[in-house]
Amino acid sequence: MPIRNDLVLEDTTLRDGEQTPGVAFSKETKTKILDALLAAGVGSVEIGIPAMGGEELEFIRSCVDRQDEARLVVWHRGVRADVESSLDMGFKAVHIGLPTSKGHLKASVRKDRSWLLATATDLVKMAKDRGAFVSISAEDIARTEISFLQEYAGVVHEAGADRLRLSDTVGLLGPEAYGERVAAVGSAAPIDTQCHAHNDFGLATANTLAGLKAGARYFHVTVNAIGERAGMADLAQVVVALKKLYDRDLGIDLTKLKELSLLVSRAARHPVLPWQPVIGDNVFAHESGIHANGMLRDTSTFEPFPPEHVGGERRYVLGKHSGRALVEWALEQQGIEPQEDLLGRCLDEVRAQSIRTGGAVSQEDLADIYKKALAEAGV
Template sequence: MRDDIIIEDTTLRDGEQAPGVAFDQETKSHILDALIGAGVRWVEVGIPAMGGAELEFLKAAVHRQDEATLVVWNRGVRADVEFSLDLGYRAVHIGLPASSLHLDKSVGKGRDWLLTAAEELVEYAKDRGAFVSISAEDIARTELDFLVEYAQTVAAAGADRLRLSDTIGILGPEEYARRVHEVVTHADIDVQCHAHNDFGLGFANTLAGLKAGARYFHVTVNGVGERAGMTDLAQAVVALKRLYGVDLGIDTTRLTSLSGLVAAACRQPTVPWQPIVGANVFAHESGIHVNAMLKDSSTFEPFPPEEVGGERRYVLGKHSGRALIESILTSRSRTYDQDDLAACLTWLRQTAVDRAGAVASDELVAHFDRRRSLAI
């Protein structure tokens, strides 16, 4: 991988395009605060042409450009780009399709129009001193030779970055990497990975793209976004740091609280088994696991919960063993023998089955005390 990889969050743009999700101005401000506070230095903040509350937020956010590079998204229309620059934004993204399917069905234009429009829009924005990012949307269904030609065209026009969008997430890592490699080999332009998660390959494709020479990549908090979402911020940050030795400068201790903030804003709870930030990531029930964890937490955790702002939990349930029962009773200053442990374990497993869920520590201790009192 390159040694200058840049993560850019698009929760406030692509993330909010998840069906049924809408952030008001205050919510968007809180999310931007949290992203910048966590060390995210590139944020795609929204779409000025939407107007209304979106525009009011963007007018307020423009004053924060010294804290992070704030990118605004625009259609491939000069009026959009001009409006964004007039607002004072110094970084603009221009969304344009590259596949014949999208050119025909989405904008009703051909390839010659695309090359000319892209060139003119890039040159206009560069003449006004902006950082210019531009899309090649739907690269999965774009012929590779034309994708390279398009990349060369926007590079010659002065674009700073080309976003390679797997718009409906239908590429595998090998094919996504091949497209990135061809572009960076034949065009003098930085590439950004934008990988949707329709087949669960968003981060795999992003990782493949980074290995193939991309410099930038897109993420959202909790992977929220259109349809099945896209690459998740927490997963990308921690995996790159832990597995590939790439530290992006993100304060990982804030990842769990950031996830909770966005989940609440989306009115959708984070699933317990969400990697990195889910409530079950550091929760342990299996008797064999807990027995080992009580001796050395590295036995069944890839990294400590404190690293991502999480919390370790031991859960009493159907699969628990004696080690956890013993630990809880000892912590509550109860004396017991092996018969007590066996009886508590039998009660615990049946109770968990009856309620189809976990049992609280206080319930276990209360059962133990009742059993002891009856034995007296």
């Protein structure tokens, strides 16, 4: 099945992302992140959990008058008073979190499936009667029988739910199994589904794409893939993959991805790994002799797309794996026209210095290496 053309990205950095252990965003920080998400073109944002109260509730209240800027979704437990409180504040989009697996029902909410179906029906109907966009979860779908997922989907659709979030709550599914569940729900009820994939096995992005290929319309992401345990599907990775690999443009300003990543990284106090896809510092960095040699002739040889597409910068790194072509190029960047017969000597010293220091060699250090080589050669 081809990926549909009416996809809706919903960012949950401010809700599920902030549930990263040890991360706590102030009202001011959450406002800055929301501003940045909207500036990047994100049209749907899950903003937080009103039941937490305190500064979290202050931030959520401050968002009521911003609902014309994007769909702002508030998250709730399956508790009628919680949902009613958000509707009373004036929110037009609510999410209701409910588990569907027997294990989660027993251990988390201490209820059975009869309670689940009755509660889901009651809450959805109440919120729809008040004119809200209603999203509801099927949590822990990996350990929920497909037949019950289908039954549940039919019940919440009949009650009027606008979408069903299929949450692989502990990341137990592979892409094939996740896609199977999305397709099974789609065959059982005409309700929009939303991918919500956790990254415990490093498959959140793959599972999200598999779910979209199986017919899901909505999907969740977070900036820098932050979230509980191993995190979630990464906003930058999914958006760029959809655009570059599947020809689905979601209207996100890709040039703002790096800036957005840095903002959230600072707020969460967690640095982004240099090899993080799309926005990591090494994504457009080149050291290997063969790679750099090719890149200096044609930048498409070892890059899937230009760095400027996503707000990144290309770097050439001098180090243990560099070759003569990069040494020559780096010297020329310093205004030096190197002698051909000294390049090998310079390269040997670059590699040796890189090993001694355990890292890269700067262009300024290379210039000093070349000057020393000139002197030793009696030039």
